[in-house]
Amino acid sequence: MAIRTLGRRQAVAPAPTADETAWIEVAGLEKLYRPRRSEPTRALSDIDFRVRRGEFVSVVGPSGCGKTTMLKILAGLIPKTAGTVRVAGREVTGPLPQIGMVFQAATLLPWRTILENVMVPVEVQRLDRARYREQARRLLSMVGLDEFEGKYPHELSGGMQQRAGICRALVHDPAVLLMDEPFGALDAMTREYMNVELLRIWRESGQTIVFVTHSIPEAVFLSDRVIVLTPRPGRIAEVVDIDLERPRDLGVMASDRAGVYVDRIRRHFHATGVMG
Secondary structure (H helix, E strand, O other): OOOOOOOOOOOOOOOOOOOHHHOEEEEEEEEEEOOOOOOOEEEEEEEEEEEOOOOEEEEEOOOOOOHHHHHHHHHOOOOOOEEEEEEOOEEOOOOOOOEEEEOOOOOOOOOOOHHHHHOHHHHHOOOOHHHHHHHHHHHHHHOOOHHHOOOOHHHOOHHHHHHHHHHHHHOOOOOEEEEEOOOOOOOHHHHHHHHHHHHHHHHHHOOEEEEEOOOHHHHHHHOOEEEEEOOOOEOEEEEEEOOOOOOOOHHHHHOHHHHHHHHHHHHHHHHOOOOO
């Protein structure tokens, strides 16, 4: 299926202190959960990293290491315990319009059409509906869903729903797209297809993406860099630069060069007795 071009991406006006070499900046991040009836749990400890503007960075690690927690902190959905988190030069203390998020499930509203679902952030932020309705249609066209804008979620496949979810996250033109294992529930063939689709969307939209996944091969295939977290409390074990040419097709996954990166990342989990 052909993906049509979205067109020139609207410029995002960063804060005056925004630095494109540190479009996302995390320093000394700590997260401690304090339940009322049990002992505190340290989810993240001493996390430091930067993401450049337009970069695709994946985060991998064993279950329970704090990957989703870190993404929710970046999105401003939950508070940090300590440290600094900035996106596009702005301190993250709550949800920011500069951030879009795609969850593990598409979470589309069943009573709304696909176009109406994509428009949800526009309505929440009280943006110009006429302007962004056209933006929503361009996005749906870009991912091959223009003929389905009047359909309801139950009429679409899982992969199509996830594409609609990506459009919803992109419709207000955020500076950063955060993705929390968006393809984890899909079958293997659909997941591979969606990986290729995502790279095309990224190339067309120019977003900065932070992508959480349990799949090491997926992270290597998609990313410019991969952040490897340790078992809980999550700390950064290594940040691996992925030197594979772009654009990439599925053949890259089976290449020897990709295999070297996969093995390098996987060794972290073998060393700790945890399989990634």
